[in-house]
Amino acid sequence: MTEPTRTGAQAPAELSAEDKKLVTLARATRVRAGAAEGAAIRDADGRTYAGATVDLPSLRLSALQVCLGMAVSSGVKALEAAVLLTEADAPDPADLAALAELGGDAVVVHVGTVAGALHSSTTA
Known part of the structure; x- marks a missing residue:
């Protein structure tokens, strides 16, 4: 059983190998881009998309928005x-x-720290 975190989400359970891969992709992408956030998503076919925060004067996207844009x-x-x-x-x-x-x-x-230590899980 997982305990709720202060945000109302659940503490992460043991991750599958596929979810661990998402953590690695998100972390590597964030570090490579030197960005504030890193994210990775997996689609229903098993394909993955990784992205980092875009913070330009004329364009601001969260890391998840970058991933979603690539997936869509x-x-x-x-x-x-x-x-x-x-x-x-x-x-x-x-x-x-x-x-x-x-x-x-x-x-x-x-959800985890920029170093990759997960602290909560939720559903969208």
């Missing part, structure tokens, strides 16, 4: 899981809403 432009119709590595306690509600549009209420979202 690739024709994805359904998602399974997401990882967000951030200094925030929880994903932005707008990001969760966008994830839910592609995955319904079945998308598991693992």
Whole structure:
């Protein structure tokens, strides 16, 4: 049984090998880009998309928004899981809403520190 975190999400259970891969992709992408956040998502076919925060004067996207944009432009119709590595306690509600549009209420979202230590899981 998992205990609730202060954000109302559940503490992460033991991750599957596929979810561990998402953590690795999110962390590596964030570090490579030197960005504030890193994220990775997996679609229903097992394909993965990784992205980092875009923070330009004329364009600002969260890491999850970058991943979702790549997935949608690739024709994805359904998602399974997401990882967000951030200094925030929880994903932005707008990001969760966008994830839910592609995955319904079945998308598991693992949230962790920028170093990759997960502290909560929720569904979008």
